[in-house]
Amino acid sequence: MATVVHRELSAAAWRFYGPLAVLAAFVAAGFAAFLYMETNGHVVTGMDNQIVWGTPHVFAVFLIVAASGALNVASVASVFGRTAYKPLARFSALLALALLAGGLAILVADLGRPERLVVAMTHFNFKSIFALNIFLYNGFFLIVGVYLWFMMERRMNRYGDRAGLAAFLWRLVLTTGTGSIFGFLVAREAFDSALLGPAFVVYSLAYGTAVFLIAAALVLRWDAQALDAETTVRLGRLLAIFVALSLYVTAVFHLTKLYMTRYHGVEAFLLVDGGVYPLLFWFGQVLVGGVAPLVLIYSPRTGKTRAGVLAAAVLVVAGGLAQMYVTIIGAQAWPLAIFPGWQESSSFFDGEIHRYAPSVPEVVLGVGGVALAAALVAVGLKALRLIPDPCTASSSPPPTSPPARQR
Amino acid sequence: MPRPLAAFAVLAVLAASVAWAAGASRVAKPVVAVERPGSCVEATDVMRRDHMRFLTHQRDRTVHEGIRTKRHSLAGCVECHAAAKTGSVLGPEGFCQSCHAYAGVRLDCFECHAARPGGASAGSAR
Amino acid sequence: MSDPGRRAFLGTAAAALAGAAIAPGIRLVELAAARSPEEAASAKVRWGLLVDANRCASGCTACVTACRTENGLADTGRPRTDAQWIRIVDLRDPRTGREARAPVMCQHCAHPPCVDVCPTGASFKRADGIVLVDRHTCIGCRYCMMACPYKARSFVHENLADQKPDVPRGKGCVESCTLCVHRVDRGGTPACVEACAAAGHGAMLFGDLNDPESAIAKRLRELPARALRADLALDPGVRYAGV
Numbered sequence: 205m206a207t208v209v210h211r212e213l214s215a216a217a218w219r220f221y222g223p224l225a226v227l228a229a230f231v232a233a234g235f236a237a238f239l240y241m242e243t244n245g246h247v248v249t250g251m252d253n254q255i256v257w258g259t260p261h262v263f264a265v266f267l268i269v270a271a272s273g274a275l276n277v278a279s280v281a282s283v284f285g286r287t288a289y290k291p292l293a294r295f296s297a298l299l300a301l302a303l304l305a306g307g308l309a310i311l312v313a314d315l316g317r318p319e320r321l322v323v324a325m326t327h328f329n330f331k332s333i334f335a336l337n338i339f340l341y342n343g344f345f346l347i348v349g350v351y352l353w354f355m356m357e358r359r360m361n362r363y364g365d366r367a368g369l370a371a372f373l374w375r376l377v378l379t380t381g382t383g384s385i386f387g388f389l390v391a392r393e394a395f396d397s398a399l400l401g402p403a404f405v406v407y408s409l410a411y412g413t414a415v416f417l418i419a420a421a422l423v424l425r426w427d428a429q430a431l432d433a434e435t436t437v438r439l440g441r442l443l444a445i446f447v448a449l450s451l452y453v454t455a456v457f458h459l460t461k462l463y464m465t466r467y468h469g470v471e472a473f474l475l476v477d478g479g480v481y482p483l484l485f486w487f488g489q490v491l492v493g494g495v496a497p498l499v500l501i502y503s504p505r506t507g508k509t510r511a512g513v514l515a516a517a518v519l520v521v522a523g524g525l526a527q528m529y530v531t532i533i534g535a536q537a538w539p540l541a542i543f544p545g546w547q548e549s550s551s552f553f554d555g556e557i558h559r560y561a562p563s564v565p566e567v568v569l570g571v572g573g574v575a576l577a578a579a580l581v582a583v584g585l586k587a588l589r590l591i592p593d594p595c596t597a598s599s600s601p602p603p604t605s606p607p608a609r610q611r
Numbered sequence: 612m613p614r615p616l617a618a619f620a621v622l623a624v625l626a627a628s629v630a631w632a633a634g635a636s637r638v639a640k641p642v643v644a645v646e647r648p649g650s651c652v653e654a655t656d657v658m659r660r661d662h663m664r665f666l667t668h669q670r671d672r673t674v675h676e677g678i679r680t681k682r683h684s685l686a687g688c689v690e691c692h693a694a695a696k697t698g699s700v701l702g703p704e705g706f707c708q709s710c711h712a713y714a715g716v717r718l719d720c721f722e723c724h725a726a727r728p729g730g731a732s733a734g735s736a737r
Numbered sequence: 738m739s740d741p742g743r744r745a746f747l748g749t750a751a752a753a754l755a756g757a758a759i760a761p762g763i764r765l766v767e768l769a770a771a772r773s774p775e776e777a778a779s780a781k782v783r784w785g786l787l788v789d790a791n792r793c794a795s796g797c798t799a800c801v802t803a804c805r806t807e808n809g810l811a812d813t814g815r816p817r818t819d820a821q822w823i824r825i826v827d828l829r830d831p832r833t834g835r836e837a838r839a840p841v842m843c844q845h846c847a848h849p850p851c852v853d854v855c856p857t858g859a860s861f862k863r864a865d866g867i868v869l870v871d872r873h874t875c876i877g878c879r880y881c882m883m884a885c886p887y888k889a890r891s892f893v894h895e896n897l898a899d900q901k902p903d904v905p906r907g908k909g910c911v912e913s914c915t916l917c918v919h920r921v922d923r924g925g926t927p928a929c930v931e932a933c934a935a936a937g938h939g940a941m942l943f944g945d946l947n948d949p950e951s952a953i954a955k956r957l958r959e960l961p962a963r964a965l966r967a968d969l970a971l972d973p974g975v976r977y978a979g980v
């Protein structure tokens with residue numbers, strides 16, 4: 205393995221700064237949306253007192269969940285000894301850091317009082333899952349940062365696997381924590397499930413791997429290389445397993461809900477008659493994000509081609525965004541039952557389905573966060589030696605038998 | 612010119628220009644008009660230095676413990692220091708704003724707190 | 738309490754004295770418990786409300802109006818983003834067709850989910866059971882709004898002006914019914930309770946749940962009252978009878 209050399213991104217100046225400028229423009233637009241929302245207040249968004257978390261949270265939570273999954277490739281290499289992936293481990297770690305930064309930036313920008321971020325970092329309510337998550341995120345930056353450093357610094361190489369294991373465990377906790385932000389909301393019928401934590405872990409495996417595939421393909425093309433077919437296909441297989449698992453936990457989640465009669469109303473809303481939410485669920489999350497990628501990857505014609513696998517990855521990302529939309533916004537659209545058994549109505553929209561439409565600033569802010577993550581990846585690649593040269597995982601020993609870890 | 616000397620010269624020029632700028636400052640001097648007779652809750656120099664500390668301390672006691680003594684309460688400040696003309700501690704000549712503008716310190720209390728006296732609400736006894 | 742003459746008398750008395758007393762003896766007891774301004778709220782007291790839905794008169798919005806006036810909650814014409822600290826929920830039993838209504842506000846839970854989830858500790862419960870938001874530390878994340886089972890909280894969606902001196906509030910923070918803490922601290926009752934009494938309905942009773950001699954404790958012994966969403970076991974300070 206020591207033979208794999210890493211280097212900085214080698215794209216010509218204009219091929220580097222051109223795309224970077226485009227990304228910067230998106231980031232700037234996101235920043236403008238943030239300023240607009242902060243000066244005028246959230247009244248200019250689609251969010252209100254009924255739907256309190258909107259499109260920014262869809263993007264943010266997706267990025268955060270994908271961040272921990274993007275570490276998969278590194279984990280698979282150092283924790284599970286799949287040396288074939290080792291050349292890409294550094295890139296995997298950088299991608300994870302960038303995605304998390306992008307997601308958190310959106311979350312912070314959406315706060316009512318973002319200038320009080322310092323307060324959030326100095327006043328902790330240790331009972332709060334949210335506060336716990338702030339710890340987990342900061343820890344993730346630290347641990348993955350150290351992991352990346354160990355991989356890059358020859359003298360530290362030998363600790364790389366241990367740091368990788370730490371990062372792997374940390375991100376399991378992190379994603380469970382992210383899912384639990386929702387799972388602990390017992391009053392919301394669509395949440396209130398201990399399954400949300402584990403479900404988010406499974407989703408993160410799929411989304412992170414999909415984002416990694418797309419990002420790696422783009423970056424290597426940028427570098428005038430190609431993500432070699434063998435690695436792509438192998439990662440595609442991995443992705444398929446994660447997608448199948450995601451479908452499985454989704455099914456279990458809804459079946460357990462359906463088992464309890466009191467949840468039939470909300471389940472019917474999300475799965476059958478809730479308008480955009482069932483559509484996003486069945487068409488977006490299940491079909492586009494689940495069934496279609498499986499078909500693409502397992503069909504003999506497309507599953508062995510880069511294009512087929514990459515298309516599957518794009519579909520998984522689209523399905524993931526749909527899933528977040530249904531999970532976060534659909535759950536809020538369903539009214540709280542304050543007087544169970546009674547039909548409620550009030551000036552505060554009790555007892556009715558809450559409507560929500562994403563507003564332009566929200567979407568621009570979300571896209572800005574994605575662009576920020578991409579820009580951070582670009583800058584990181586230019587500054588650090590992260591790209592394997594030559595980029596072939598196949599140059600390493602065949603991965604068929606997971607080699608016993610040295611030492 | 613040897614290096615330390617050069618650095619010294621630059622510093623001297625800088626200091627002189629700062630002094631000049633301060634003298635010929637275009638920032639208006641704060642208007643500290645005290646219209647109500649009587650003395651403040653603390654000595655003037657103490658208030659000048661420490662009013663924010665008093666306010667923060669009182670704020671936490673009021674919000675969390677329900678202690679509503681008048682002495683260091685923001686509403687108390689406003690009651691005495693609101694200008695007769697505008698009825699407020701804000702505005703270019705307002706007691707709070709003019710000084711904060713002069714000192715260049717952000718004044719965000721009044722994004723949420725009333726800048727004009729209003730008297731306690733009725734709240735009759737139980 | 739149920740005979741109309743007495744109720745009418747109470748209504749006038751309440752209007753005259755601005756919501757003074759339920760009965761003279763009780764009033765004396767509670768006045769004795771009133772704190773001086775330098776005294777901190779005490780855990781010996783647990784403030785609560787008893788809402789009697791049977792007395793909540795159809796079409797009446799006295800409590801809501803009083804709350805808006807007291808706390809300076811303006812109507813911007815944008816109901817989806819305007820703050821509502823108290824609202825009347827109209828109810829209909831789909832099986833029997835029976836109709837009812839009751840005001841709903843922050844229930845001042847003894848085990849408040851809003852406090853549990855708040856990352857900064859801005860949401861907190863005072864010693865005397867009143868649940869508040871310290872808006873100096875609220876970052877506006879709205880997690881508490883996601884967690885509250887009663888949808889009691891509002892987010893301030895736009896810039897405000899002309900706040901009440903006693904009720905500071907501003908853009909970007911979350912807020913909810915304070916049980917008129919500024920009045921309670923001075924020995925008063927919440928504005929909604931006062932207005933309901935003044936309107937002659939007396940559907941709300943305010944007092945110390947911990948004091949067996951208080952009017953609310955006595956009434957709670959007579960009347961079958963319950964907590965909303967009792968299944969969640971949050972032990973709210975607001976209790977409902979008749980729904």
Ligand code: SF4
Pocket residue numbers: 842843844845846849850851852868884885886887888889890913
């Ligand atoms: S009703 Fe809602 S806001 Fe009030 S204390 Fe309970 S959880 Fe908190």
Ligand code: SF4
Pocket residue numbers: 854855856857858859860870874875876877878879880881882910911
């Ligand atoms: S919005 Fe404010 S009070 Fe509510 S959870 Fe967030 S920081 Fe706490």
